[in-house]
Amino acid sequence: MGAMVFDDIVGQDQALDFLKKVLKSEQISHAYLFVGPEGVGRRKTALALAAALNCAKGGCGHCSICRRTIRGVYPDLKLIQPEGNFITIEQIRELQGSIKLRSYEGHRKVIIIDEAGSMNAEASNALLKTLEEPQDEEVFILIAASVEELLPTISSRCQVVPFRRVPREAIIREMVDRRGIDQSQADKIARISGGTYSRALEMLEGEGWRLERREEILSLLKKISGSPVEEAFSVAGALLSQAVGDQDNLLEVQKEEMEESLEVAMSPRHGAFIRNKLRKRHARQLSRKRSLEINDILDIISSWYRDLLVYQLTAQDSFLINRDHRNEIRDMARRARIERLTNVLKEIGKIRRMVGFYVNPGAAFEYLCLLLREV
Numbered sequence: 001m002g003a004m005v006f007d008d009i010v011g012q013d014q015a016l017d018f019l020k021k022v023l024k025s026e027q028i029s030h031a032y033l034f035v036g037p038e039g040v041g042r043r044k045t046a047l048a049l050a051a052a053l054n055c056a057k058g059g060c061g062h063c064s065i066c067r068r069t070i071r072g073v074y075p076d077l078k079l080i081q082p083e084g085n086f087i088t089i090e091q092i093r094e095l096q097g098s099i100k101l102r103s104y105e106g107h108r109k110v111i112i113i114d115e116a117g118s119m120n121a122e123a124s125n126a127l128l129k130t131l132e133e134p135q136d137e138e139v140f141i142l143i144a145a146s147v148e149e150l151l152p153t154i155s156s157r158c159q160v161v162p163f164r165r166v167p168r169e170a171i172i173r174e175m176v177d178r179r180g181i182d183q184s185q186a187d188k189i190a191r192i193s194g195g196t197y198s199r200a201l202e203m204l205e206g207e208g209w210r211l212e213r214r215e216e217i218l219s220l221l222k223k224i225s226g227s228p229v230e231e232a233f234s235v236a237g238a239l240l241s242q243a244v245g246d247q248d249n250l251l252e253v254q255k256e257e258m259e260e261s262l263e264v265a266m267s268p269r270h271g272a273f274i275r276n277k278l279r280k281r282h283a284r285q286l287s288r289k290r291s292l293e294i295n296d297i298l299d300i301i302s303s304w305y306r307d308l309l310v311y312q313l314t315a316q317d318s319f320l321i322n323r324d325h326r327n328e329i330r331d332m333a334r335r336a337r338i339e340r341l342t343n344v345l346k347e348i349g350k351i352r353r354m355v356g357f358y359v360n361p362g363a364a365f366e367y368l369c370l371l372l373r374e375v
């Protein structure tokens with residue numbers, strides 16, 4: 001009985017064992033902090049825990065409460081995510097207003113704060129006040145990459161639950177046994193996914209767009225070394241269009257949201273207020289989407305230079321992420337210089353940290369490509 005909602009989560013046995021024990025003992029804390037890398041199942045587990053806390057059967061996965069919670073549309077569930085690069089104090093205030101209201105269905109109110117590290121100081125302090133006065137029926141689940149991302153005053157009020165990179169074998173097993181993918185394809189995807197199961201799934205389900213993007217970017221990287229400056233700029237342009245090219249869906253959704261919201265405006269002035277508020281939020285959403293895309297592209301680029309470095313140091317294929325391109329990696333690794341490779345990896349790290357704050361992706365890619373042509 002119970003906790004079927006956790007069945008879909010791959011490679012996080014320790015975290016799940018802990019949470020199942022908590023549920024069984026009914027010693028529920030007021031706040032949990034899920035820490036670990038992006039894409040390993042923290043969010044999915046948070047939603048599953050929220051379902052298990054309210055489902056009459058402890059998380060059956062089938063009842064209306066479970067299904068609505070997992071889809072993120074259950075009224076006693078609040079999901080806070082950064083709308084731009086930050087979670088703002090307005091978002092925390094709105095949350096505080098809404099949790100003061102009584103539970104709709106007489107259940108626990110579960111508040112998930114995704115990317116809690118993106119709360120600015122104001123937002124953190126506002127949240128702290130709420131955490132300091134815990135209400136019986138509230139459970140907070142904060143999600144972050146590491147404990148250090150949060151103010152110590154916040155993290156010390158949370159029960160920390162660590163999540164780990166999913167072992168490659170677990171991803172392969174899952175894809176082969178449960179999804180019927182053939183062994184060599186599963187092996188390739190598991191390597192590229194770098195221990196993040198959600199990325200592996202995206203590669204399977206996103207009609208291969210991510211694999212295509214990777215192929216396209218790797219083919220650009222193969223020709224950039226030693227190329228003329230104009231070539232480096234054209235590669236930078238291609239990377240930029242990869243990063244911003246895929247905004248159409250979001251723009252469409254935003255347009256619909258704007259139209260629907262304006263329909264309920266009670267006066268022209270109210271309409272202007274709604275328009276203004278939504279525009280700001282939409283701009284934040286767009287810039288956030290762009291940072292995610294840029295990070296994704298940087299992941300692919302750094303995997304390539306990491307592979308060159310690894311091959312230089314070990315002369316072995318088995319450690320490569322992009323093993324399906326091993327011939328080119330061998331060739332390029334022979335020509336590349338170690339200090340240039342380590343420098344490129346360092347610079348990619350710097351750009352990654354900058355992207356959240358200072359976003360001129362075009363200039364960042366140009367800078368990077370000029371370095372890459374010298375590798």
Ligand SMILES: [Zn+2]
Pocket residue numbers: 055056057058059060061062063064065066067
């Ligand atoms: Zn249920």
